[in-house]
Amino acid sequence: MPIIPIKTPVVAVMLLASFLAAAQDAPSPQQALQSFGIGAEQIVQLQRGEIVGYDVSETSQKELAIGVAMLLPVPLAQIADYIKKGHMNAIESDIVASATLGPNPSSDSFKKFAYTDKQLDEAKAFLAAEAGDEFNLSNAELASLKSLQAELEDADDKTLLKTANQKYREFLLQRLSAYKKNGLNGIAPYARDGGSADPAAELRTDAVNSKAWARYFPELQQAWLNYPAALPGNASEQFIWLNRRVEDRPTPILNHRVIAVGEAGGIVISRQFYVGHSYNSSQVVAGGLPYQDGTLVFYSIRSSTDQVAGIGSSLKHSIGREQMKKEMVKRLQRLNKDLKRKPATVAAE
Known part of the structure; x- marks a missing residue:
């Protein structure tokens, strides 16, 4: 069975540590613990500095979902300062490159996403892509690649690499523009052999079923569902692109993050609305x-992948959740260790 490649930016975890109290009916820590089914025994574990898991409902055979919580022995102000200084990527070893996208992106905004000479076979496979799960591409994107094949028939390796990189950056810009204009309705399905995968439908279902946070932030949930509807006044957004190593392959990812900030708590919701391969979409809610x-942190992921559907789905889900939890725990442990170091040590890196 293949490894379930669930990759989600941990930056969402701590940016949250700044807003929950801004909501009129924000929960107390005790109410939050109860909402996530974290009982007395697990609270003792949290107080010992351990990370505990909690259940998050899954909405389909393709979805993996889980939550973790941790009590970080640092104040909110230190966490906020850490994030503002841009240290979060240091704890995510699988990121090859990343950047925040400005208001007027171009294909050059993705120039750090590039197949290298050592990834020539990957670039060639991309240029020759067909409907299937090797690459997450729409029918229109596949047709665009097919139109290039005749002129690339005798191309040298340098030309193939250049063409693959340029074309993929064009696709990323087109997908970003379509999402910013039309939200979930602008996300093109991924073409599959005999069908399709629909990340828009997956993300819409995730937003509807994220009831624990939506209870306290109904306006934010509606804006999230109906984006590009206006966000609440205390919320801000970021668009980020990532190049991650997933299953030992370069993977372009487009991420939309909304952050609501106040003085005594926080919430971040984040969705990966395009992923280059291996899984379809992902949503993070963290608070x-x-x-x-210190700061009590809740961090949950819903991620959709074709790899856990079909025969043996129950076993695949169990293995996938465990893999996802281990990755989430590792990142929180690295974050905890980093935050407890002297600020001067972190700033010097």
């Missing part, structure tokens, strides 16, 4: 609350 002498 933080002052708790005792």
Whole structure:
């Protein structure tokens, strides 16, 4: 069975640690713990500095979902400062490159996404892509690649690499523009052999079923569902692109993140609305609350992948959740270690 490649930016975890109290009916730490089914025994584990898991409902055979919580022994102000200084990527070892996208992106905005000479076979496979799960491409994108094949028939390796990189950047810009203009309705399905995968439908279902946070932030949930509808006044957004190593392959990802910030708590919702291969889409909801002498952090992921559907789905889900939880725990542990170091040490890196 292949490894389930669930990759989600941990930056969402801590940016949250700044807003929950801004909501009129924000939960107390005790209410939040109860909402996520975290009982007395797990609270003791949290107080010992352990990371505990909690259940997140899955909405289809393709979805993997799980949550983790941790009590970080640092104040909100330190977490916010850490994020503002841009240290978050240091704890995500699988990121090859990333950048925040400005208001007027171009294909050059993705220039750091590039197949290298060592990835020539990957570039050639992309240029010759067909409907299937090797690449997440729409029918229109596949047709665009097919139109290039005749002129590339005698092309040298340098030309093939250049063409593959330029074409993929064009696709990324087109997908970003379509999403910013039409939200979930602008996400083109991925062509599959005999069918399609629909990340828009997956992300819409995830937004509807994220009831724990939506109870406290109904306006934010509606804006998230109906984007590009206006966000609440206390929320801001970011568009980020990533190049990650997933299953030992370069993977372009487009991510939309909404951050609502206040003085005593926070929430971040984040969706990967385009992923180059291996999985279809992903949504993160993370929150933080002052708790005792530190910050209580909740971090959940819903991720959709064709790899866990079909025969043996139950076993695949069990293995996939465990893999996803291990990755989430590792990242929180690295974050915790980093935050507890002296600020001067972190700033010097």
